[in-house]
Amino acid sequence: MSGHTTELVVFVVLFLVVSAMGFVAARWRRPESIESLHEWGLGGRNFGSWITWFLVGGDLYTAYTFVAVPALVFGAGALGFYALPYTVVVYPLVFLVLTRMWSVSHVHGFVTPADFVRARFGSPTLALAIAITGLVATMPYIALQLVGIEAVLKSMGITGHLPIIIAFAILAAYTYQSGLRAPALIAFVKDALIYIVILVAVLYIPAKLGGWGTIFDAAAKKFAATPNPADGITLTSTNQLQYVTLAFGSALALFLYPHSLTGVLASKNRNVIKRNMSALPAYSLVLGLIALLGFMAIAAGTKPVVGANGKADTNTIVPMLFDQLFPDWFTGVAYAAIGIGALVPAAIMSIAAANLFTRNIYREYLNKHATDAQEAKVSKITSLLVKVGAVLCILLLDPQFSIDLQLIGGVIILQTLPAVALGLYTRWFHKGGLLAGWAAGLAAGMWMLYLIPNPANGKAHFGGSAFGLANLGFDTKMTIYAGFLALIVNLVVAALGTLAFRAFKVADGADVTKREHYFVDEGDPRVKDLDLSASH
Amino acid sequence: MTTGEPGQPRTDRSPWNWLLVLPIVLPLLTFLFNADEPRLLGFPLFYWLQIAFIAVGVTCTTIVYRMTK
Numbered sequence: 001m002s003g004h005t006t007e008l009v010v011f012v013v014l015f016l017v018v019s020a021m022g023f024v025a026a027r028w029r030r031p032e033s034i035e036s037l038h039e040w041g042l043g044g045r046n047f048g049s050w051i052t053w054f055l056v057g058g059d060l061y062t063a064y065t066f067v068a069v070p071a072l073v074f075g076a077g078a079l080g081f082y083a084l085p086y087t088v089v090v091y092p093l094v095f096l097v098l099t100r101m102w103s104v105s106h107v108h109g110f111v112t113p114a115d116f117v118r119a120r121f122g123s124p125t126l127a128l129a130i131a132i133t134g135l136v137a138t139m140p141y142i143a144l145q146l147v148g149i150e151a152v153l154k155s156m157g158i159t160g161h162l163p164i165i166i167a168f169a170i171l172a173a174y175t176y177q178s179g180l181r182a183p184a185l186i187a188f189v190k191d192a193l194i195y196i197v198i199l200v201a202v203l204y205i206p207a208k209l210g211g212w213g214t215i216f217d218a219a220a221k222k223f224a225a226t227p228n229p230a231d232g233i234t235l236t237s238t239n240q241l242q243y244v245t246l247a248f249g250s251a252l253a254l255f256l257y258p259h260s261l262t263g264v265l266a267s268k269n270r271n272v273i274k275r276n277m278s279a280l281p282a283y284s285l286v287l288g289l290i291a292l293l294g295f296m297a298i299a300a301g302t303k304p305v306v307g308a309n310g311k312a313d314t315n316t317i318v319p320m321l322f323d324q325l326f327p328d329w330f331t332g333v334a335y336a337a338i339g340i341g342a343l344v345p346a347a348i349m350s351i352a353a354a355n356l357f358t359r360n361i362y363r364e365y366l367n368k369h370a371t372d373a374q375e376a377k378v379s380k381i382t383s384l385l386v387k388v389g390a391v392l393c394i395l396l397l398d399p400q401f402s403i404d405l406q407l408i409g410g411v412i413i414l415q416t417l418p419a420v421a422l423g424l425y426t427r428w429f430h431k432g433g434l435l436a437g438w439a440a441g442l443a444a445g446m447w448m449l450y451l452i453p454n455p456a457n458g459k460a461h462f463g464g465s466a467f468g469l470a471n472l473g474f475d476t477k478m479t480i481y482a483g484f485l486a487l488i489v490n491l492v493v494a495a496l497g498t499l500a501f502r503a504f505k506v507a508d509g510a511d512v513t514k515r516e517h518y519f520v521d522e523g524d525p526r527v528k529d530l531d532l533s534a535s536h
Numbered sequence: 537m538t539t540g541e542p543g544q545p546r547t548d549r550s551p552w553n554w555l556l557v558l559p560i561v562l563p564l565l566t567f568l569f570n571a572d573e574p575r576l577l578g579f580p581l582f583y584w585l586q587i588a589f590i591a592v593g594v595t596c597t598t599i600v601y602r603m604t605k
Contacts, residue, residue: 078570084586085563088593092556095597096548212578220572234582235570244564271605278597284590292583519546 004156007323010332011156011339014193015167018186018340022174022347025185036372037111040179041355041379042266045106049272049279051184055348056263056276057283058187060087060254062141063148063342064406066194066290071314073294077223077231079239081291082247087284090251091277098255098277099270100424100518106527107517111265112258112352113420114360120423122509123431124364129438130416131360134258137413138353140405141257142386143393145342145349147315150394152335154305155319161395167339168346172387175347176380180266183347190344193337195286201296201334202289205325209299215292218299229477233295238477242466245481253414253483256421259345259352269522290318297321346387354382404462408449411465411483415441418494424518430498431509437494445486452482552603559593 026034034040047055065083072080101116110116113134118127146164153163174182206212216233223231230239254260267273297317302324305316322334358379363370370378393405419434451471454463466479501508520526563586572580579587 078582081583081586085589088563088586088589089560092559092593092597092600095556095600096553099548206578213575214578216572216575216578216580216583233580234572235566240566240570244566248564271601274597274601274605278594278601281590281594281597284593285587288583288587288590516546519548 006328007332011335014336019170022182025181026178035376037375040376043180047266049275052267054187055184058344059263059348062345063338064144067148067151067315069291070294070318073291074317078235084288085247086250094255095277098264103520104517112356117419119512121431126431131356134356137409140409142346142349142390144406145346146394148342149339151315152319152338183344187344190340197334197337205296215295215299219295222298242479245484249481249484256413259349262352350383350386353386354379357382411445414483414487430501432501433494433497436497437490440493441486441490444489448482550604552600555596559596563589
């Protein structure tokens, strides 16, 4: 630990300041009572453009992004840069979809994507499938935030799990007390720190290493020397399709995660969402620059921390780069930015997961006549349990396994697209067809992930998301994003299933939403109609 | 959001929405920019052009937002 004292002091001080803000947040924009899901879980649904920008941004660009994307660029080169087109594509893609979701949710009091599916397709079973998919996909995502904090701690020479348990206990306590207001307030600090660190990094590090040209040349030289034909500073013939489908598939998946929707539903009106869809790409610039830290680490000759098992942990590459090139106090600030960057999304994700459980499992199956206060109570407790579960994931499982789970999470959340996203546009699908498509997409996705090895760490299965088309009998080395292919299977089965169920005249569920509900805005009398029992 | 004439059903349809297709499709046409040269400030084409697409995305979504609010 010697030699890291300054870093550690700066890190701990900033961490504690932010934690204090989390507790104070309960009083910020204070409601009459926080004991309802609308207040605790959606901050009163009254957030304007600025707060929404920080909240949604804080939610989508996580500690894991800061750690894993440059690690991927460090290891594979151009392929890791998919994170940039992914965040360019996503906002125009969901621009109209999210405003529809906001309107219909405001008319019917929906808090989760599963709430919407329940009302749109009149099927509790389909809603349950969507809710469980969301829960399963979110859990490992929260666990991954811990991996981000762990990478920083490891770089400061701190091993063992106690510091992480303490950090998450503090997080759990203030989320419990303040709900969505806590991450919304902390997101300001998180972003300010991250912008400062990244601006300094992209100005200072290239100057120190001899300019951007030198950095890219060093990376090109490293990749040319490796036996892997799929790496390099540009794409190769085998991974172009992977790059495109990964960027597009990830963009499709992003707003299907229940936590991304939480920030969107908390906004005040449709224009807040639209304005944010054009302003949020400011983060994409930061993300692109963060990704390039991977190349800087190559040029600087940074070595990742080698763990107790003798394997290098590439997730530590960015923290180690900072440690190598920044003065100690600024490394501490950078580490705090990553650490706090883990807390904001972890809080929002646990709130979203808790809302899913409360609305679509507790209320639907356990206590049909739950009051607002009961719902808020159940959500608060579930959010605690979700965080305990995430910590256990890290303590009991190999963190590498959590990363695999996250990979699977992305593939499975995509399978909710036909019911949730297409459902906002069309009521054509039959509820049975959607269920069949969901099941087929999940099965196909799991099968493909199972077939993908990772030569880098000697694993035979679940080694990545690049599915070789050779597995389908094509004579090629090209790969495609497994989630994208699984989604196509899902859509085909859902369409064929719908035709079949119609042909056999199987009863479909009732749609309680009306066409005009998808376009209402703040000020419409229907929007104030937030009586929770009305939609069921 | 287009409010439309009184009595007309509200909708989010607008010809301006087609502008959103550009920033969705452009970054996915990798064969157009998968090259090292020409470099800009040391950045290979592959990187600086994709960073430039952020501006395309912001411009298109801002225009659509302004024209449909």
